[in-house]
Amino acid sequence: MAGRKVLIVYAHQEPKSLNGSLKRVAVEELSKQGCSVTVSDLYAMQFEPRATRNDIVGCLHNSEEFNYGVEAWEAYKRGGLSNDLIEEQKKVQEADLMIFQFPLYWFSMPAIMKGWMDRVLVQGFAHEFPNCYDSGLLKNKLALFSFTTGGSEEMYAKGGISGDIRYLLWPMQHGIMHFCGVKVLAPHICFAPEYVSEEKRKEMLIAWAQRLKTLWKEEPINCSPEWYFK
Numbered sequence: 001m002a003g004r005k006v007l008i009v010y011a012h013q014e015p016k017s018l019n020g021s022l023k024r025v026a027v028e029e030l031s032k033q034g035c036s037v038t039v040s041d042l043y044a045m046q047f048e049p050r051a052t053r054n055d056i057v058g059c060l061h062n063s064e065e066f067n068y069g070v071e072a073w074e075a076y077k078r079g080g081l082s083n084d085l086i087e088e089q090k091k092v093q094e095a096d097l098m099i100f101q102f103p104l105y106w107f108s109m110p111a112i113m114k115g116w117m118d119r120v121l122v123q124g125f126a127h128e129f130p131n132c133y134d135s136g137l138l139k140n141k142l143a144l145f146s147f148t149t150g151g152s153e154e155m156y157a158k159g160g161i162s163g164d165i166r167y168l169l170w171p172m173q174h175g176i177m178h179f180c181g182v183k184v185l186a187p188h189i190c191f192a193p194e195y196v197s198e199e200k201r202k203e204m205l206i207a208w209a210q211r212l213k214t215l216w217k218e219e220p221i222n223c224s225p226e227w228y229f230k
Contacts, residue, residue, distance in 0.1 A: 001216040002034030007095035011102040011113040018193040029212040042112045049115020073123040088120045097142045126180040136181020143177045146188040153191040170228045183220035
């Protein structure tokens with residue numbers, strides 16, 4: 001939709017991968033719609049995933065005992081976070097929609113993307129108890145997790161050996177995004193792209209492009225335990 005701003009947080013090392021192609025399709029299709037699209041290509045940026053003392057500019061709130069959560073909160077309030085975090089927070093603040101594009105690693109997101117969550121979504125910026133979940137500080141935004149798996153769709157079915165794929169989404173969609181107030185659209189999952197034909201991979205890209213055409217008409221999921229564990 002024209003005028004909307006989209007942030008794509010992308011975590012894959014290879015531009016020619018299916019994840020790279022899914023990211024490219026999203027940029028192309030959303031730009032065609034008149035959206036302003038920004039990409040944080042975490043590997044290309046060599047984004048630092050570790051939450052350390054280096055994230056705090058200037059003096060610590062408590063120099064005797066380092067507590068990252070407290071120090072990041074205090075630094076945010078005084079404008080004392082490192083430049084890379086300020087830059088990413090600005091992108092988040094401006095975005096109407098955040099798309100997270102990644103391959104599933106060990107039932108979760110890659111470490112570099114988890115580090116982005118840990119370092120960027122600090123207290124004071126994304127949440128501040130009791131302002132969490134429906135009253136989280138990012139409550140006027142949408143998020144969508146688009147990812148690939150190694151296992152097949154059957155493996156991630158409710159009766160499959162890996163369990164229902166929705167179980168894995170609970171900590172990512174609910175524990176991070178919903179906690180910060182973000183409304184979550186249904187995930188876009190490409191199952192086992194390495195084990196299907198080239199034709200099937202092309203179909204995956206076409207399906208993603210088609211979904212993006214009507215994305216702004218979609219309603220968010222019901223952010224409750226029932227969606228994940230019913």
